Amino acid sequence: MATGSDTTRFDTEVYAQRVRAAAAGAASAGLAGLVITPGYDLRYLVGSRAQTFERLTALVLPADGSTPTVVVPRLELAALRESAVSEIGATVVDWVDGENPYELVARALRGTQVAPVTVAVTDSMTALHLLPLAGVLGAVPVLATDVLRTLRMVKDAAEIDALRKAGAAIDRVHARVPEFLVPGRTEADVAADIAEAIVAEGHSEVAFIIVGSGPNGADPHHECSDRRLQVGDVVVVDIGGPYEPGYNSDSTRTYSIGEPDAEIARRYAVLQRAQAEAVRAVRPGVTAGSIDAVARDVLAAEGLAEVFVHRTGHGIGLSVHEEPYIVSGNEITLTPGMAFSVEPGIYFPGHWGARIEDIVIVTEDGAESVNRRPHDLVVVPV
Structure with a gap:
């Protein structure tokens, strides 16, 4: 468990290992990375209990093993405090109404590249987020189920x-x-x-x-x-x-x-x-x-x-x-x-x-x- 009196999540290294394994799984599947919105997969990977709203919150895991990014509305930053996001060294990119969070996800996945990239998303991602993400990436994401299934099983x-x-x-x-x-x-x-x-x-x-x-x-x-x-x-x-x-x-x-x-x-x-x-x-x-x-x-x-x-x-x-x-x-x-x-x-x-x-x-x-x-x-x- 986490140190001290906190029993709501595991030790940081547990989540760090899971993130590394998920990125490696994405690489083996030939993906550019994973985009994980709130739900059991996000909780599994970083201990976050953030909820899904109309504003996008997403963990972006590049398959090349580079630093994960969490894209989160500024008004939802508090929802990350109980998670291991900061402790595993993830970059937090917050956004406010009027900005395009899907562009932030694409940037975290491909840097300055403009070519379409294939990513996998959690099966709990809503169409509200899936469709604009696909438009920005230039490709329809696949499900991350095959990548995460063995890890969670x-x-x-x-x-x-x-x-x-x-x-x-x-x-x-x-x-x-x-x-x-x-x-x-x-x-x-x-x-x-x-x-x-x-x-x-x-x-x-x-x-x-x-x-x-x-x-x-x-x-x-x-x-x-x-x-x-x-x-x-x-x-x-x-x-x-x-x-x-x-x-x-x-x-x-x-x-x-x-x-x-x-x-x-x-x-x-x-x-x-x-x-x-x-x-x-x-x-x-x-x-x-x-x-x-x-x-x-x-x-x-x-x-x-x-x-x-x-x-x-x-x-x-x-x-x-x-x-x-x-x-x-x-x-x-x-x-x-x-x-x-x-x-x-x-x-x-x-x-x-x-x-x-x-x-x-x-x-x-x-x-x-x-x-x-x-x-x-x-x-x-x-």
Whole structure:
């Protein structure tokens, strides 16, 4: 982390290394450089949480490794203070209304050259900025996704530490969930208690809360409602949020208010085995799609293939959902440092659903789960 009491970003050298790697990636791709506007890519590269407005803010990374430039409206200079921009030696070029910031970007990329240059831009750049930038550069930019994807997919030691802390924090929240699951309370009541617990256990804010009870548990993206909990309900609780410096937790556990009937218990046991076998299959050298297949095959063998209706997982970091995606057909090879969810689920519309989710990090010889709560169907006494 950054020195002193600042936990909102990493040490300066972490960002310096990322900027160098991004510039090298741009060079390998035959680009003149990268233009990164506010969003997760900018936060990843320099720790900036600047927001996108109608006035352009952009990090310009020349592919030749020369000094990065940040083009920023003068009235937004304060937004850079919490970032590592000055510490990594970037040149800050501010501008005021009436000036053309896109010309400043072009100058930072090509100096005095006038020929068109090909650059890559972050996929969050709005058309409001993309189109005038293309006009000034004389070429339509490409996406920087291919250049930045590998960097962001493979977490460094600082990121892995942050994900571990986020995982431990959300585990502490799940440990408290049974006390909130009282018959007669609404899903919204439970969600409000969980939201307080997420922040109390160390997250900076709440990213999402799913409390799906009874038939609502059969909707994988249900949030919460005024439905009241009942004895016999199976309840899916999927929760997460950012933990400074902004790395997300995401964990799902399934609860039963009172003892479940035998068929629910049988089907849940199959789901539990599918999730465990998928986690055990994670190791360097296998594909992301093969992990999805492991979970899906276990469920299919027990006649549950048709009720598993989504991918097995998604990458996680500064964004809750990012690459690599653990889905059929994804031939990306897993490498140490990749972090993603393993979360098969089963859903019976109109009746109930269940999901088990851990965040795992690929190690040199397998996988490390950052979530340690039991995977059993948690029975809440009534």
